[in-house]
Amino acid sequence: MLQVTALVKKYGKQNAVNNITFSLEGGEVVGLLGPNGAGKSTTMKCIVGLLRKTAGEITIGGHDHLSVEAKKLFSYIPETPHVYDLLTTWEHLQFIAQAYNVPNWKEKAEHWMEVYELTDKKDKLGRDLSKGMRQKVSICCALLPEPQVLFFDEPMIGLDPKAIKNTKRIFKELKESGKTILVSTHLIDSVETIADRIMIMKDGNIIGNDTLANLKATFSQAEDSSLEDLFLELTKDE
Known part of the structure; x- marks a missing residue:
């Protein structure tokens, strides 16, 4: 569904991403x-x-990632949620629904607003929402088109415990329906229970990419080591 081959990103002479493939x-x-x-x-x-x-x-779904065909297949939730100051919560969802031609969008929008407890914020302007509420609006907008691939950059930051629990449940449901999810996070325990595979980056390189069990077998001495222990071991300075 996603293929990244020999990806390099430089800032001047500095490699931020160093020839990674996954x-x-x-x-x-x-x-x-x-x-x-x-x-x-x-x-x-x-x-x-x-x-x-x-x-x-x-490539995403076999299409170049910048093509319209690829962009129809994915949603992206950034680390810092960006909403439109002068659109209401409901108008954000309407905007996404029209951009993606989502059928029966009102019913779906109401469902996601209910899941993330935004129903009473339906008519609230983006500029008046807290960071946590903006994050919830971003997630609802990402889920509305029912994309094949979801990219979450620090999705749990700013969410309350109930919303975090709901998001983990939604990840599980999306996975079971065949969707693909890439979650970037610092909150290690938030992915330990939901991720099928872990990729660990350091200095622009992928230094581990496997199931948690296989990573533990390869890199850890202790049988009862956690993902946090493994992460700290792999990313420590030499």
């Missing part, structure tokens, strides 16, 4: 982990077209 299949949740400056957000922004890649190829 793929995502349908029906899997992949956690993208790494310390600050590892290249996680840069990788994701290159994939969705917000940053121009220096080199490499990216």
Whole structure:
């Protein structure tokens, strides 16, 4: 569903992403982990077209990632939620529905607003929403078109415990329906229970890419080590 081949992103002479290659299949949740400056957000922004890649190829559903065909297949939730100041919560969903030609959008929009407890914020302007509420609006807008691939950059930051629980449940349901999810996060415990595969980045390189069980077997000495232990071991400074 997603194929990234020899991706390079340079800022001047500095490589932010250093010739990485990976793929995502349908029906899997992949956690993208790494310390600050590892290249996680840069990788994701290159994939969705917000940053121009220096080199490499990216395809989504067999289409070039910048094509309209590819963009119809995915949704992206950025780390900092951006909403329109002068659109209401409901108008955000209406805008997305019209952009993606979503059938029966009102029914779907009401469902997601109810899940994320936004029903009473239906007529509230974007500029008047808290960061957590903006995050919820971003997630609802991303889920509304029922995309094949979802890219989440720090999706849990700003969410209350109930919304975090709902988001994990939704990830599981999306995976079971064959959707593909890439989640970039610092909150290691938030992906340990939902990810089928873990990719760990450091200094622009992928230093681990496998199931948690296989990563533990390869890199960890202790049988009861957690993903956090493994992450700290792999990303420690030499």
